[in-house]
Amino acid sequence: MDVVGYSDPICVSPGDKVSLMISSADPEVQVSLVRLRQGDGRPAEPVAGSLDGVYRAGPQPLRRGSYVRVPHDPRLDLGAAFSVVLWAQPTLVGADERALIGKQDGSGMGWSLSMTEDGRVRFTVTGENGADRVETSRRLREGDWHCLIATFDGPGEEISVTVLPVRPWTVASQSVISENAETAARATVTRPAPTQAPLLIAGALARDDSGEHVGSAFNGKLAAPRLFGRALTRAERTAERDRTELSAPPVPAAAWDFAGVIGTRNVLETTGNAPHGRTVQLPTRGVTGPRWDGHGNPAEDPGRYDAIHFHDDDLDDAGWNPTVEWTVDTGLPSGVYAAHVRGSRAGEDYIPIVVRPPRDRATAPVLLVAPLFSWLAYGNVRALEQYGGKGDAPSRYVLDHGLNSTYDTHTDGSGVCYSSWRRPLLNLRPGFHLPILESPHQLSADLLLVDWLHHHGHEVDIVTDADLHHEGAALLDRYQVVLSGTHAEYWSAQMLDALETYQNSGGRYMYLSGNGLYWVTGLDEEEGHTIEVRRQGAAVSAWHCAPGEGHLSTTGEPGGLWRWRGRAPQHYVGVGFSACWSTTPKATGAPYVRGPGSHDPRASWIFEGVSTDEPIGDFPNQVLSYGAAGYEVDRADPSLGTPPHALILATATEFPADHWMPATEELTNPNLRADMVFFETPSGGAVFSTGSITWCSALSYDNYANNVSTITKNVLSRFLSPDPFNPPPTP
Incomplete structure (x- = not known):
């Protein structure tokens, strides 16, 4: 793309500062603010303000690939004799040489342990008087743990690399290291050249x-x-594989513990002789290590989870330089906006920014919680992009740069759990538009609801999941009515707690979604811009965690569906995921x-203005074409928490049976249906649930004069009334 960018943060209040990171083929870009009220391609509404202007710009690269960085310290400059020990389990061999660990500058001075393009282990020591190198004659086996030991004993002595498989094969292999293997040569280099470079692991x-990069x-x-x-x-090398206590002799000069503080980006050094490290681009933590035996979890038994899973396509922070630093105009109404960026010669992009109300008060009686966690989970989803085969610039950018969503897998086949x-x-x-359906999805679908609210003159504040996660029920309590987005699938425990507290204190909640409150979701509290999902258990899932890796690294809690944690959606909104279209363009x-229940007093x-025998939503819509x-x-489902007094x-x-399927977790009870539900909650509150993602895409049919719009309007009007709802007497 000639112009592309992102904002940080994505949700701000008036007076907050937001950075726009823009990459442009042109040296200048024109930036203006627009308000987004429609997701169907109609023009956005220009908003005059302080953002408008021309800004210096230029191309900014995407550098993917995760690693650990330990800053330079003179104590890391190894002398004329040293050893390096590292456990490795490669998951993808090929393409080119891959780094394991080293302290080497961009010109190659220093030392490194790496894996060649065909999977052999290479140890290189480069000094001022030349370079020594040894490598194994056979390759590492993908998916197996190996203890790697590299030694250097100075000029005239030995340089060696030893590989000890954790599980030696009973049958020898000519190509794969199947038993203990050692390669040695006579060293000629005096010592590795001292360098100011950091020590890097996996890069x-x-x-x-x-310029210089990793x-x-x-x-x-x-x-x-x-080290x-x-x-x-x-003898010491052979003993390394079987060591059960890392603190036993021989004592290292430096050591890093991958099992400690896994909910952060920190990597702790345990001897006190060297600096701590930091992960870059968020490799996967809380994963099983070489001593995992099928038991435990990262919190209870960290010694079995002392590994980090690195990927060459990890990307947590593009790290671009800000093109614009904008302080949001005071008095700007809450809403969904975008920075409209145009190159001086070619290209444009719309970078979304959610403007919430001031942090201490509401500015409207209605609150829409934009499902940011779901936006992120689907962000750059290649799994669905590739179905369409579209050749537009955004699709090409995502595919060409290997950008991932939590629905995709890494290049090594493991699931993407961070976004x-x-x-x-x-x-x-x-x-x-989602290519397989040519229809709005996530943000663009949520704008269909924003459009309907605007059309009917409703004043509404907009916040995101992150705001709800951090501020809890205190945020919701400012509002008479709270609305969901159209596909509010990913929820943290804090969000569920907040919703339940709001409902129990008289709040009114309109669940205008399907497949909501579904996946256990963590937010990285250290940096605050990344969600985590671990897909495990019975569920409609794009991938499944490796055995033993179902706990979230950011929170320590078990991942999977809230249903399997005893917090099914039915408990909060009366309905829960039942069925889905089978990813075919012909589905309706x-x-x-x-x-x-619709005739109960x-x-x-809710049905005023709707005939008794009138099908609801029996017309085209903007998602899935019809219905x-x-x-x-x-x-x-009462067994999953639907209140006994709830009305269906x-x-x-x-x-269409050929294009629909029950949810995986529903196979023992394949009720392929959607239920519209209403029930009262304590203190005069109530819940209305549609149980369908396409509900909001039908709101504007026939210029908003349809029964889906009528029902939604009836509910919102009544929910805005101060008159309390009274649940029926308990039988």
Whole structure:
């Protein structure tokens, strides 16, 4: 793309500062503020303000690949004799040489342990009088743990590399290291050249036309890196693989513990003789190490989780320089905005910014919680992009740069569990259409609800999941009515707690989503811009965690569905995920048919203006082409928490069987249906749930004159009334 960018943070209040990171093929860009109220491609609304202007710009590269950086310290300059010990489990061999550990500058001075393009282990020591190098004759086996030991004993002595598989094969292999292997040669170099370079694990310094950067990213797990100030004996090397206590002799000169503080980016040095390290681009932590035996979890048994899984396509923070530092105009109304960026010669982009109300008060009676965690989970989703085969610039950018969502897998096949807003998110744009359906999705679908609210003159404040996560029920309590987005799938424990507290204190909640409150989601509290998801257990899932790796590194809690944590969506909104379209372009939704609950005096007001026998949403919409119940739908279930006094108002069941399937967790109870539900909550509150992602995409049909719009308007109007809701007497 000629112009592309991202904002940090993505949600701000008037008076806050937001940075716009922009990469442009042109030396200047024109930036202006627009308000987003429609997700169907109609023009955005220009907003005059202090952001408008021309700014200096230029191209900014994306540097993918995770690693650990330990800052330079003179104590890390090894002498004429030393040893390096590292455990390695490669998950992808090929392409080119990949770094394991080293302290080497961009010109190659220093030392390094690496894996060649065909999987052999290479140890290189480069000094002022030349370079020594040894490498194994056979390769590491993907998916197996190996203890790697490199020793250097000075000129005239030995340089060696030893590989000890954790599980030697019973049958020898000519190509793969299947038993203990050692390669040695006579050293000629006096010592590795001292350098100001950092010590890097899973990456190496490189230089190109853009300057010095870290490359050669390793794919796989590494564990227990240690440095010794002498060459280990052969007996000591053999003992390394079987060591159960890392503090036992011989004592290292430096060692780093990958099991400690895994909820942060810190990597602790344990001897006190060298600096601590930091992970870069967020490799996966809380993963099983070489001593894992099928038991424990990272919190209870960290010694079995002393590994980090690195990937060459990890990208947590693009690290671009700010093109614009903008202080949000005082008095700017809450809403969804975008920085409209245009190159001086070519290219444009819309970078979304959610402007929330001032942090100490509400400015409207209605609150829309934009599902930021779901936006991030789907951010740059290649799994669905590739179905469409579209050749537009955003799709090409995502594919060409290997950008990932939590629905994708890394280049080594492992699941992507982190997603950050500090990078371009090309499907988080006002006009984005999911290629397989040619329809709005996530942000662009949520704007259909914003459009409807604006059309009917409702004043509304907008915040995001991150705000709800941090501020809890105190944020919701300022509002008479709270609305969900259209696909509010990813929730943290703090968000669920806040919703439940709000409901129990008289709040009114309109759940206008399907497949909501589904995945356990963590927020990286250290930096605050990254979510985490661990996919495990019965669920509709794009991938599954490796055995033993189902706990979130950011929070320590078990991942998977909230349903399997005893917090099913039915407990909060009366309905939970039931079925979904089977990712085929021909799939359509279905209308709802009213049931006896719609005629109960407690809820009959919801259907004022709607005929008794009138199908609800029996017309085209902007997502999945037809039917107010569609894409992904939810059903009531008392066994999962639907309140006993909840009324099922209407149900949709006529989904095309060839293009729909029950949710995986529903296979023992395949009720392929969508339920519309209403129930009262304590202190005069109430909940209305549609149980369908496509509900909001039907709101504008026939110029907003349709029964989906009528029902939504009836509910919102009644929820805004101060009159309390009274639950029926307990039988």
